[in-house]
Amino acid sequence: MTDQYIMRGAVGILDSGVGGLTVVKEVFRQLPKEKVIYFGDTLRCPYGPRTPEEVNAFTKEIVRYLSLYPLKALVIACNTATAVALEDVRREVSIPVLGVIEPGARAAVKESHQGRIGVIGTQGTIRSSAYEKALKQIDPDLYVVSHPCPALVPLVESGESDDGSARQIVKQALAPLKEHRLESLILGCTHYPLISSLIGKEMGSEVALISSAEETARELSTVLHQKGIQYDGISKQGEHLFFTSGRPEIFQFIAERWLEQPVTVKQVALPELKEIPAG
Numbered sequence: 001m002t003d004q005y006i007m008r009g010a011v012g013i014l015d016s017g018v019g020g021l022t023v024v025k026e027v028f029r030q031l032p033k034e035k036v037i038y039f040g041d042t043l044r045c046p047y048g049p050r051t052p053e054e055v056n057a058f059t060k061e062i063v064r065y066l067s068l069y070p071l072k073a074l075v076i077a078c079n080t081a082t083a084v085a086l087e088d089v090r091r092e093v094s095i096p097v098l099g100v101i102e103p104g105a106r107a108a109v110k111e112s113h114q115g116r117i118g119v120i121g122t123q124g125t126i127r128s129s130a131y132e133k134a135l136k137q138i139d140p141d142l143y144v145v146s147h148p149c150p151a152l153v154p155l156v157e158s159g160e161s162d163d164g165s166a167r168q169i170v171k172q173a174l175a176p177l178k179e180h181r182l183e184s185l186i187l188g189c190t191h192y193p194l195i196s197s198l199i200g201k202e203m204g205s206e207v208a209l210i211s212s213a214e215e216t217a218r219e220l221s222t223v224l225h226q227k228g229i230q231y232d233g234i235s236k237q238g239e240h241l242f243f244t245s246g247r248p249e250i251f252q253f254i255a256e257r258w259l260e261q262p263v264t265v266k267q268v269a270l271p272e273l274k275e276i277p278a279g
Contacts (some may be wrong), residue, residue, distance in 0.1 A: 007222075009030075009072035012075070014067070014081070016047040017157050018044035018254045020190050023042075024211045025213065025258060027220065029217070033231045037243075039065060048189075050123070052084045059085040060272075073134040073224060076095065077190050077213075080128075083128035086107075094255065096227065104134075104211070105252055107215045109135065111208040112142070112208075115141060117184050118144075119132065119147070121146070121148060121189045131146065143180075147174075147177055150167070155169055156184075166195070179202070182203070185199070192211075194258060196209055199265045240263070241266075242263050243268045244265055246267070
């Protein structure tokens with residue numbers, strides 16, 4: 001850990017797996033000088049079918065691990081974890097903590113002139129009604145349809161989303177939404193933008209796909225600027241850190257394809273929070 005790194009601080013980003021890389025990509029684009037430390041809990045992914053107690057516990061474990069590094073802000077890039085654990089984490093740490101639900105809701109309202117919005121997500125996110133609550137706070141008269149798509153996260157995590165079977169999985173998952181004449185569809189899981197081309201083809205060009213990643217990165221930029229903690233020095237490629245609780249080779253394959261740059265991934269054992277020796 002270099003002196004420069006300690007002086008800079010970093011943005012921590014956590015997710016149940018590879019989905020939060022969509023947020024990482026936007027942070028790289030909008031805040032190219034910031035250092036990112038990412039943790040994807042691929043071993044225990046998906047979080048959607050798990051109980052709120054499990055999701056809360058897992059999220060806090062990852063926060064404790066990331067807190068071993070000098071962070072200046074934290075993004076919970078998992079919709080399920082945002083819905084369950086955001087407020088608890090905010091009470092436990094002294095740095096700004098952002099979720100992905102409210103930014104996504106604001107972006108969807110901007111794209112929906114007639115107020116017809118769909119939400120897809122994991123069972124946990126849909127069960128929490130977090131998006132519906134956030135949307136209704138903006139406009140109580142919105143027409144909101146929420147639908148769980150549990151098959152999509154395993155599809156993304158497999159890294160095999162380019163064949164005919166993947167298209168069939170997406171088609172079956174989205175079929176119940178086709179009758180609602182939606183204007184926008186919130187991709188209420190950060191995994192989903194990784195297969196947005198498949199989702200877009202199934203929903204049609206008249207439905208705007210809303211990824212919270214862009215809006216979340218924009219909000220992060222605002223927070224860093226307001227607090228005067230944005231980094232304005234010289235950044236170096238390769239400073240970012242990526243950790244996963246699962247198989248690093250699969251994570252690295254997906255990360256490099258999505259981020260379009262080489263990444264180094266270290267495997268970390270949870271809940272012991274110890275790095276697994278190489279070899």
